[in-house]
Amino acid sequence: MKNSLKLKELSVGSGFAWPDTRILKDNGFEVTVGSSENLINMLEKKRFALFPRAIHEPWSEVSGRTELVVEENLGLCYPVAMYFFTNQHNSRLRERLQYGLEKAIEDGSFDTLFATHPITADVLSLAHFEQRKVLPLQNEGITARTRQVFNTPSLVWQPVFDCVKRFNPQL
Template sequence: MLIIRKLILLLVFGCFCQLALGQQVVRYNISLKFTDSKQSYYIDLLELALKNTVEEFGAYKLEPVVIEMPQGRTAIMVEKSDLIDVTWRMTSQELEQSLSAIYWPLLKGLMGYRVFIIGKDKQEQFSQISVEEQLKILIAGQGSDWPDADILQANGYNLMRSPASGLLNMLEKGRLDYFPRALHEPWVEIAERDQFSVEKHIMLRYPAPMFFFVNKENHLLRDRLSLGLQRAFEQGDFEKLFQHHPITKNVLERAKIDERIVFELTNPLLSERALASIEKIQPYITH
């Protein structure tokens, strides 16, 4: 408890110092225990949005806050203005009611394009699947607090929820049959795990935009990120980052989506505004 209090005091003191220097401090959460290289994409995009708005909003400083916690907890901390100013999450109506969403899809809607991590000797089993009912018999694994779990369940999939950190171990032990992941995720996650492979035959697809979220009272950061992302999309900076970032580079080609059977799912969690956000970026998407 004493360590946490000291951390809070240091962060508050740091924020006052930065404000005195005329900088807007933007704090986000990272984990040291469960490092995730994919987060670098969102951090770079966050920096791009802030950089694009220096003229209107002034200097900024991105500040990582190291606290080990599940995904859902970060949203609660942003809602309470507790140590974190921004988070990035797949959206839902519930999340948009508690936080201010920046309605520019950070992955161009590709978060809802799902391929599977499977055991390395299981490809033949999945290659035999031709209709959705065959897949629904098998057990998918998803994080306990992930919106994807609710989406799969609403579409009638056989699902096991678990803390995200344990899903690959559950898959290895045979408690799961497959682990659906967004197009940019599986290859990074199993790069050093030879016991797994990325399934080659099937893809799930549902509308699932990924947004930045800030506290509802933080109008300054909301307006800054909204303007910064709009400029990034319209001026081509976003597309350049997406096409060349190590996390998203060649993601469509790598997944070979044209060679897959696609099962279309509905997303009951989406607001009309979130759905419209996917449509408005279509002119900027290149494949």
């Protein structure tokens, strides 16, 4: 795939309430929407050609599915964040989570966990993110808080931070 125009000729699958769905549509993709439980089956049945996934997701999802493969050369890059949500009345939990995460980032234990946790450890070597041809997408719906996060390098995995900043300098 030489450019994003060719890629945009292929239909993609995405979830009903996922921020990715709006981002993909806003960037000119034809998006087939489904429930998260059904999207892999829909891909197998060729309801769409591509199913963009977060960097840690595709290998476990295609495991044991002989008709599906993880594309090895391309990546999409756009700013979107993952957050912890707590009950609005449980400020103590929110404060403890924030304190703990900030301390873990500060002392390096967050990066250690990220690099060694079973969900992410193998992904980093499988993804070879830095070697992929990256197709940048814009996220017009990014919130001020997410913009702030993407301007804080310690809060974003470095290859993603570099990618987002390179293609979205306005952040």
